[in-house]
Amino acid sequence: MIIFAEIYLIIMKRLFLVIVAIVFTLAIYSQEIVNSNKLWSIMEEHCQPWGSNYSTEFFRFDIDTIVEGKSYKKVWIAEDENHEEWFFYGAFIREEEGNVYYKEMFEEEGLIYDFNLEIGDSVVVNNPRAAGELTLMLAEIDLVELEVGTRERWRLVSSIYTDYEYWIRGIGSQTGVINSGTGVYGGLCGLFTLLCEKDNEELVYQNPDFGSCYLFITDTDENDLNENESLFLISYNDINKTVRLKMDNSNTKTVIILNITGKIIVNEQIGNSIFTYSFFDYPTGIYVITIIDGRNMSSKKIIIN
DSSP states (O other), X not given: OHHHHXXXXXXXXXXXXXXXXXXXXXXXXXXXXXXXXEEEEEEEEEEETTEEEEEEEEEEEEXXXXXXXXXXXXXXXXXXXXXOOOEEEEEEEEEXXXXXXXXETTSOOEEEEETTOOTTOEEEEOOTTSSSOEEEEEEEEEEEEOSSSEXXXXXXXXXXXXXXXXXXXXXXXXXXXXXTTGGGSTTOSSOEEEEEEEETTEEEEEOTTOSOSOOOBOOOOGGGOOTTTOSEEXXXXXXXXXXXXXXXXXXXXXXXXXXTTOOEEEEEEEOSSEEXXXXXXXXXXXXXXXXXXXXEEEEEEEEEO
C-alpha cells in the first residue's frame, strides 16, 4: 500500500506540473494582442505629389465596451511624442481564442489576425483598413530578437501579390497592430511601419531599421531654407550619379534616404560632416534625404536623372 501511495503521489505531482504548464501557456497566448498594458508606435506615410511625408502615431486598447452583443476594447490614438493626449479612434477591437477582430464605427467587424495557424494553413484577412479581403498562407516561422529574449515571427504570403507580411507573436504586424494585411499590396503609397511596442511601459520591440520610437519627417524645399536653418547641403554629380551631403558638424547622426514609394534604401549612422552616396544603379526619380541629428531633423528632396 505504501508503494501504491508513493506512485499515486508521483503521478499527481506530474499531473499538477502539466496543468501548471498548460495554464501558463494559455496565460501567455490567450491574449496575443488585445491587452490594455500594451502600446504601439507606428510610422505613417502621407503621400504627396513629390513623394512622402512621415509621422508617428501611438495606439493602445482600453475600456471594455459592448457593441452588438460582443465585448470589445476601444482603440485610442495619440500623436504627440510623449503620447500624453489620447483620443478615441472611433474603432473597437476584440480577441477570442487566438483570433483578433477589428471594427470601425457603424461598420462590420473584420478578422485581422489568426494565431492558430500552422505552416501551410491559410486565413482570410478582412481588415477594414486594408484595400480588400486577402487570403494569406503561413509560409515560415522563425525567431526575431526582442529587447529581452526572442519571439516567434510568422511570414505570411499571398498567391496574388509578391510582397509578404510578418506577424510577431504578441506584437502584431510589421505594418502596425491594426494594419495587418496592408503591407502585402506592393507599390502602394500611404502604408504603415511598426516602430516599437511596449508592455507596462517597458520596451519589448524596436524596429531595427529605425533608431527611434518616434519619427516625424517632412520634406522642406531647399529654396525655402537658408544655410543656418538646414542641417545639410546637397550637391549632385549627374555624370556618376553621386550625391554629396555636407553637414554643419561632425556629430553622430543618422542618414535616411527613401524613394518615392517610401522604401528605405539607406539608413546609416555617420560620425563626420561629409556623406556621399552613388545612385548609379537606381532608377530616375524623386528621392527624399533626411538627416537626424539628436532631436533635430531636416529633409530635402532630390531628382536623380
